[in-house]
Amino acid sequence: MTSIFLPRVDGNPYQEQLIDNLRKIGLKVEIQQPFSSSTFFFPMVIKHWKPDILHLHWVEPSCISTNGFLSLLKSVAFLIQLVILKIIGIKLVWTVHNLKNHDNLNLFLNNLCTKTVIKFADAIITHCEAAQEELIKTFDLKDKNKLFVVPHGNYVEWYENKISREAARAELNIKTAETVYLFLGLIRPYKGVPELIETFQKLKSENIRLVIAGKINSQDADLTELIQQKITDDQRINFIPGYIEPEKIQVYMNAADVVVFPYRDILTSGAVMLAMSFGKACIAPRKGCLGEVLDNQGAFLYNLSDENGLIHAMNQTLDQPKAILEMGQHNQQLAANYSWKNIAELTLEVYLSCL
Known part of the structure; x- marks a missing residue:
């Protein structure tokens, strides 16, 4: 089984530890190259034709910018790629870290992209029951069968902890x-x-x-x-x-x-x-x-x-x-x-x- 992680967030222990442990149990996990576009991800999908899972972690980097017009272009490109993924049968999994961008930028486009991800997703992961309930309430989510709770892992062995x-x-x-x-x-x-x-x-x-x-x-x-x-x-x-x-x-x-x-x-x-x-x-x-x-x-x-x-x-x-x-x-x-x-x-x- 092959999973592609999107977007790449360098120096993020969450992604690194999850990828490492998925590989340990036999999965092939790919992630974008450094400085790759989080908006135009379809070339990576084609390169690894065809992965079983596209695992989306953050929606905002793919579709939102500080510039309104650029956000529109990014959102259109993002949504078109999601449609293509759906047509060719690649499964979409979304882990919900945020319900919107923290700066409240271009919220109409942000919500449009998020609602499309919810509609197209084959599975949606939240880190707790409270987050799942907030997701359901915010987006009036009807299909609860594709909702899963997978907690956030710890950092016990990730950082040095020797100093007194x-x-x-x-x-x-x-x-x-x-x-x-x-x-x-x-x-x-x-x-x-x-x-x-x-x-x-x-x-x-x-x-x-x-x-x-x-x-x-x-x-x-x-x-x-x-x-x-x-x-x-x-x-x-x-x-x-x-x-x-x-x-x-x-x-x-x-x-x-x-x-x-x-x-x-x-x-x-x-x-x-x-x-x-x-x-x-x-x-x-x-x-x-x-x-x-x-x-x-x-x-x-x-x-x-x-x-x-x-x-x-x-x-x-x-x-x-x-x-x-x-x-x-x-x-x-x-x-x-x-x-x-x-x-x-x-x-x-x-x-x-x-x-």
């Missing part, structure tokens, strides 16, 4: 006694970092630190200035903008006590599984898959509708080092259940249901 808490804190110039909150990863407007800063500054404790580390895309450049303005004169906040090298992830994770996900909106998140894989307690909204993967034994969950939800959750973590440590250990045990071997086997079952 003390050494990690020394590298980041953080005091041993401080309670450290961490936001790690790509910083986008929907992730709520400015709100996190404002909430942190309301906490009535001096022995705390907030570390914000991650890249800000060029289209969000004003976000860098906004963050820098908000943290001015607050020595308790470390802001490290820029790409975080994979070998440095262990430094930030092991220096932290709690990893915070102050998202305004979310369907699923690999970052949560990353924090759990490093054995960290989490603060997150009870939204999408976050409310299913995390539980009250390992996380301080809050409702997005509660304007005081985030600060209440952060207040609960103050002066509770033993409880936070135990919550992190609980999360690491949960993460161990999401092995990529199991994820690959579940994905194979989805493929077989299409044939």
